Amino acid sequence: MNAQASADDLILQVEHLSMKFGGLVAIGDLSFQARRGEITALIGPNGAGKTTVFNCITGFYKPTEGMITLNKRDGSTYLLERLPNHEIPARANVARTFQNIRLFSGMTLLENLLVAQHNKLMKASGYTFLGLFGFPSYRQASAESIDLARHWLEKADLVDRADDPAGDLPYGAQRRLEIARAMCTGPELLCLDEPAAGLNPRESAALNELLMDIKNSTSILLIEHDMSVVMQISDHVVVLEYGRKISDGNPQSVRTDPRVIAAYLGVDDEEVETVLTEVGDEDVIEQLDTGPDAAHGPGNSASMMAGPVSDTVEHADEGERVTVSKGASKAAQVDARSASVAGKPAPVAKKAAKVSTAKAAPKKTAAKAAAAKADSASKGKQAAAKPAAGKRGGRK
Amino acid sequence: MAVTVSPERDVVATPVQRAFREALYAGAIALGLFVLFIGLRTDQNISNELILVRRWGLLALVVVLTAVGRFLYVAYAQPFAASLKVADVATGLLPESMATRFFRLPYFIAAIVIAFALLVLAGSLDGLLGPDLAGYARFLRALAIIYAVASVMFYFRSFIHAHFSALGVSALALYPVIVVLTLALYTGSVAGGFQGSLKWVDNFGIQILIYVMLAWGLNIVIGLAGLLDLGYVAFYAVGAYAYALLGTHFGLSFWILLPAAGCMAAFWGVMLGFPVLRLRGDYLAIVTLAFGEIIRLVLINWREVTNGSARISGIPKVSFFGLMSFNVSDPNYIAKVLNIATSSAYYKIFLYYLILGLCLLTAFVTIRLRRLPVGRAWEALREDEIACRSLGINTTTTKLTAFATGAMFGGFAGSFFAARQGFVSPESFVFLESAIVLAIVVLGGMGSLAGIAVAALVMIGGTEALRELDFLKRVFGPDFTPELYRMLLFGMAMVIVMLWKPRGFVGSREPTAFLKERKTVSGSFTKEGHG
Amino acid sequence: MQYFVQQLINGLTLGSIYGLIAIGYTMVYGIIGMINFAHGDIFMVGAFTALIVFLILGALFYSVPVVVALLIMMIVGMLLTSLYNWTIEKVAYRPLRGSFRLAPLITAIGMSIALSNFVQVTQGPRNKPIPPLVSQVYTIDGISVSLKQIIIVLVTAVLLAIFWYLVNRTALGRAQRACEQDRKMAALLGVDVDRTISITFIMGAALAAVAGTLFLMYYGVVVFSDGFVPGVKAFTAAVLGGIGSLPGAVLGGLLIGFIESMWSAYFSIDYKDVAAFSILAIVLIFLPSGILGRPEVEKV
Numbered sequence A: 001m002n003a004q005a006s007a008d009d010l011i012l013q014v015e016h017l018s019m020k021f022g023g024l025v026a027i028g029d030l031s032f033q034a035r036r037g038e039i040t041a042l043i044g045p046n047g048a049g050k051t052t053v054f055n056c057i058t059g060f061y062k063p064t065e066g067m068i069t070l071n072k073r074d075g076s077t078y079l080l081e082r083l084p085n086h087e088i089p090a091r092a093n094v095a096r097t098f099q100n101i102r103l104f105s106g107m108t109l110l111e112n113l114l115v116a117q118h119n120k121l122m123k124a125s126g127y128t129f130l131g132l133f134g135f136p137s138y139r140q141a142s143a144e145s146i147d148l149a150r151h152w153l154e155k156a157d158l159v160d161r162a163d164d165p166a167g168d169l170p171y172g173a174q175r176r177l178e179i180a181r182a183m184c185t186g187p188e189l190l191c192l193d194e195p196a197a198g199l200n201p202r203e204s205a206a207l208n209e210l211l212m213d214i215k216n217s218t219s220i221l222l223i224e225h226d227m228s229v230v231m232q233i234s235d236h237v238v239v240l241e242y243g244r245k246i247s248d249g250n251p252q253s254v255r256t257d258p259r260v261i262a263a264y265l266g267v268d269d270e271e272v273e274t275v276l277t278e279v280g281d282e283d284v285i286e287q288l289d290t291g292p293d294a295a296h297g298p299g300n301s302a303s304m305m306a307g308p309v310s311d312t313v314e315h316a317d318e319g320e321r322v323t324v325s326k327g328a329s330k331a332a333q334v335d336a337r338s339a340s341v342a343g344k345p346a347p348v349a350k351k352a353a354k355v356s357t358a359k360a361a362p363k364k365t366a367a368k369a370a371a372a373k374a375d376s377a378s379k380g381k382q383a384a385a386k387p388a389a390g391k392r393g394g395r396k
Numbered sequence B: 001m002a003v004t005v006s007p008e009r010d011v012v013a014t015p016v017q018r019a020f021r022e023a024l025y026a027g028a029i030a031l032g033l034f035v036l037f038i039g040l041r042t043d044q045n046i047s048n049e050l051i052l053v054r055r056w057g058l059l060a061l062v063v064v065l066t067a068v069g070r071f072l073y074v075a076y077a078q079p080f081a082a083s084l085k086v087a088d089v090a091t092g093l094l095p096e097s098m099a100t101r102f103f104r105l106p107y108f109i110a111a112i113v114i115a116f117a118l119l120v121l122a123g124s125l126d127g128l129l130g131p132d133l134a135g136y137a138r139f140l141r142a143l144a145i146i147y148a149v150a151s152v153m154f155y156f157r158s159f160i161h162a163h164f165s166a167l168g169v170s171a172l173a174l175y176p177v178i179v180v181l182t183l184a185l186y187t188g189s190v191a192g193g194f195q196g197s198l199k200w201v202d203n204f205g206i207q208i209l210i211y212v213m214l215a216w217g218l219n220i221v222i223g224l225a226g227l228l229d230l231g232y233v234a235f236y237a238v239g240a241y242a243y244a245l246l247g248t249h250f251g252l253s254f255w256i257l258l259p260a261a262g263c264m265a266a267f268w269g270v271m272l273g274f275p276v277l278r279l280r281g282d283y284l285a286i287v288t289l290a291f292g293e294i295i296r297l298v299l300i301n302w303r304e305v306t307n308g309s310a311r312i313s314g315i316p317k318v319s320f321f322g323l324m325s326f327n328v329s330d331p332n333y334i335a336k337v338l339n340i341a342t343s344s345a346y347y348k349i350f351l352y353y354l355i356l357g358l359c360l361l362t363a364f365v366t367i368r369l370r371r372l373p374v375g376r377a378w379e380a381l382r383e384d385e386i387a388c389r390s391l392g393i394n395t396t397t398t399k400l401t402a403f404a405t406g407a408m409f410g411g412f413a414g415s416f417f418a419a420r421q422g423f424v425s426p427e428s429f430v431f432l433e434s435a436i437v438l439a440i441v442v443l444g445g446m447g448s449l450a451g452i453a454v455a456a457l458v459m460i461g462g463t464e465a466l467r468e469l470d471f472l473k474r475v476f477g478p479d480f481t482p483e484l485y486r487m488l489l490f491g492m493a494m495v496i497v498m499l500w501k502p503r504g505f506v507g508s509r510e511p512t513a514f515l516k517e518r519k520t521v522s523g524s525f526t527k528e529g530h531g
Numbered sequence C: 001m002q003y004f005v006q007q008l009i010n011g012l013t014l015g016s017i018y019g020l021i022a023i024g025y026t027m028v029y030g031i032i033g034m035i036n037f038a039h040g041d042i043f044m045v046g047a048f049t050a051l052i053v054f055l056i057l058g059a060l061f062y063s064v065p066v067v068v069a070l071l072i073m074m075i076v077g078m079l080l081t082s083l084y085n086w087t088i089e090k091v092a093y094r095p096l097r098g099s100f101r102l103a104p105l106i107t108a109i110g111m112s113i114a115l116s117n118f119v120q121v122t123q124g125p126r127n128k129p130i131p132p133l134v135s136q137v138y139t140i141d142g143i144s145v146s147l148k149q150i151i152i153v154l155v156t157a158v159l160l161a162i163f164w165y166l167v168n169r170t171a172l173g174r175a176q177r178a179c180e181q182d183r184k185m186a187a188l189l190g191v192d193v194d195r196t197i198s199i200t201f202i203m204g205a206a207l208a209a210v211a212g213t214l215f216l217m218y219y220g221v222v223v224f225s226d227g228f229v230p231g232v233k234a235f236t237a238a239v240l241g242g243i244g245s246l247p248g249a250v251l252g253g254l255l256i257g258f259i260e261s262m263w264s265a266y267f268s269i270d271y272k273d274v275a276a277f278s279i280l281a282i283v284l285i286f287l288p289s290g291i292l293g294r295p296e297v298e299k300v
């Protein structure tokens, strides 16, 4: 995209990022950029590798390849893939939330927000020693930290529950608290992993407002399945499918991109097969028959009888899984199809028409449908969303 | 073998029928369990061969008691406990609780009268009743006093609850004074008061406070940071040997060595911390356990330095901040300086206040730390390590500081222990000690200082009290040593308390900061850590 | 070389016993995720049962063939020890299942203290020596192998085979593996979870009882506190091999056995336990989930 955008306009540059788990390519050669003061949305079907991108950015995973550059407002630059996990929030000021909420559930809301200000307070307390003897400088800092916490509690509309344990909050409030907590670290880039998942429409609207508010001071990288949220608030959308970028641009251009539509809605099976046979991609057909998406199997339970179980379940760490991205990718099929349309005009005349309708007709409806589909998927949260992924990954 | 019965039958069976059936099962199981171990006893005859002694009578007794106990439990105790939870339909009130039925004014008056009468008669009990009954009478007196104290506590329970720390600290501060005064009144002489106080101050007071201190130290590691440490006794050992070795070889004073021992233990805490940083749960547990065993084995086998199992003795006594000493031969012996009668009780009472001071220091530091970023980070680490990292907390140093701080208090307690005993030997630092301290932390309620103190009082005080039941010898014969049953009962008490209160006496957590009002956090929200 | 092979054989013997005990730890850990701290004492109870049965046999019959005696000791030991473990599970662990993780650990430690002290109180605190049961020693090429060692290794091998069959080829084993993966789901699918867990405890105890009998036969003496050291070693073995993994437990047991016998032979007998524990720590630094344990994937 905007190659002419000056470097200080960009807060985050991801270049040629790949992440492999054994044989599974969770992210393959992904490059994108996020601009300062914008909301950049990262979307894609389940298992596309969105969370993995976040984990690479925030240092939970070390990427196999690639470079992640963060430019801070003060002009300093950090290569995130080189920083240790905890220094990314501390020094590069990148904060994040988690797809499955991770709060300190036995601590009160206020305490949660105070923990987020750890590094600042640690300095103020003279690495504990001054604080232990009750120096006034720490007391001052402590009062300020409580003020900051109160500020974010008010923004997140949680101030009435400040002294309740975080585990006691309803789901939507927990999501807001997690955002408030991330904001208390004073981030320049905030990474939100499905913040609207499981929220009701009212809560979702409130969340939009909160994000728009945050956007004034902090750039946001957002993973979201709820297309209404994405379309409403994001300035820039990056679409992933099977670890690859299939589209990148403003919300309008992305919603009409046939590859995106195909990735979300799917093309029907026969069509794929015919196209593939026409293209002669045996390899791809074979790969369509790979086993179920093991990510959703009982992957990580510590197993007692290591031997016998492992022959029924494939494990990512054993490196025997094949990447499914090539053949299963809907976007790739769309590409393949248009290629075949171009290459063999005669037999595909009929098909060409079909494709053109597929391209043209959905223009009005597709975005709506995609939104609806993604919506229903994210409503039922993961559980409901999985079958979709399963269908896509493991066609028999 | 299953004891549980099918639900249909349960519906028809009355509690008594069910109890009868369960009692039979329990009896059968008890028979199986005990037939070899109680029914027979392996003994050595004169030619040192093992022979079996039959004890079928005892076996029968135990089996019948088990069955009867089970019967009573299922038939009466269970329905009773259930009924306590059901409110009366008419009044909407819960029935009287066990406690209100147990603590009643007439009983209280009766207890006071009995205690008073027996106290007045104290000197002449043996003469009046003979030694046998006098033993019982003293036991009865102890029970009456305990009951009276418990009733008073029950009556003022809300007051006590509200001012627990203040009351607790003042009670602890006054304890030796009260003991000495009471005994002085009882024996009629001040010297007698001091002499008699030895047992109460040393065996009960100091002993319990040492465990309180250890448990509070371990609480930092387990209760706050959620790191399961089964080798805590190693730091206790490091502290004890640091004082013992440096004190005997270089003659350094306790007041210099106390911080030194603490630092040394903290250093070992970090040494242990490094390899276990990446370990979680049970892996962490076994490595810490192994660490404790390694330290103990080195103490046993490195004879040139530690003197092995032969112990290091002659450890210097603590001085009164260098001003007065507690060695009779010294010119500044406390009795000479203050011009009072010689007694070994002064040292014990001084040690009591010393360990009390150390305990209060531990508590103070713990409470302060919890409100500082490190303390919060520890608790956050216990709740969710990944979230901690996402907030920029360096979990490595956070874990290491938890290990070091906990170890430091262990080291303090260790050097105090060495000073108190006057000798150290590896036998004092076995895994059992770690287990006891861990049990106290968990039984008290992880993270709660008050709960832990109460647990130490109950568990250590309770088992120490068993030593006092000498009159039982008259019942079970002279071979009977109640002390032997001490650890058996201790183990069973651990199980029973845990079953009764899985989260410990105090399951809730005090928040470290508040915006509007301080509300305790219910135990069901707090996590226990993975590491 | 001969010396080395000799030590290897000693290590194998020792390792077999550790392995048998370690399986009990690892199975219980696998199925309910707790450290059954009392397992070492269960082993001690097994050894004591064998001792008492041996004495009964001696008192009842003039002479019994050694094989028969050993067999009876093992079988009675397995039965009674299983009863102990079953009861303990029912009384002390089951009510706490699914609650706070440390609670069952504490009851297990409590049970361990109670068990060893129970035996101390009822059987006395002294060492209990028995006359040697088997004393043949074969010497080949200067390497001496005692019949005791052969018996130990053989019995262990046979038991492991049976055990492997049970876990991998029967409905019971399937139920166990199901409970281990997801207890709730297994219950929903009709696996009797309580029963499966009980059986796991029984199986662990039975193996521990055999280990106890072999231990008694090998060393000829047992005392109430004997549960602790072998228990901790076996636990170490289970963790070293990767707790939760059955082959790991056996492998870990053998490793610990080898380390101990080699260290005593070549360095110092005093520090053999220190060596075993240090190696555990070192291995875990590099393989945080043991040798055969599955690394815990930290999914964020």
Ligand SMILES: Nc1ncnc2c1ncn2[C@@H]1O[C@H](COP(=O)(O)OP(=O)(O)OP(=O)(O)O)[C@@H](O)[C@H]1O
Pocket: A021, A024, A026, A044, A045, A046, A047, A048, A049, A050, A051, A052, A053, A099, A294, A295, A296, A316, A317, C297, C298, C299
């Ligand atoms: N630690 C890991 N080990 C092995 N495989 C992993 C790991 N983390 C992620 N994966 C795999 O990488 C792929 C991408 O997963 P990821 O969680 O990033 O998807 P996602 O786009 O966030 O999906 P969703 O919408 O369901 O959250 C999946 O196939 C997943 O199984």
Ligand SMILES: [Mg+2]
Pocket: A050, A051, A052, A099
């Ligand atoms: Mg995700």
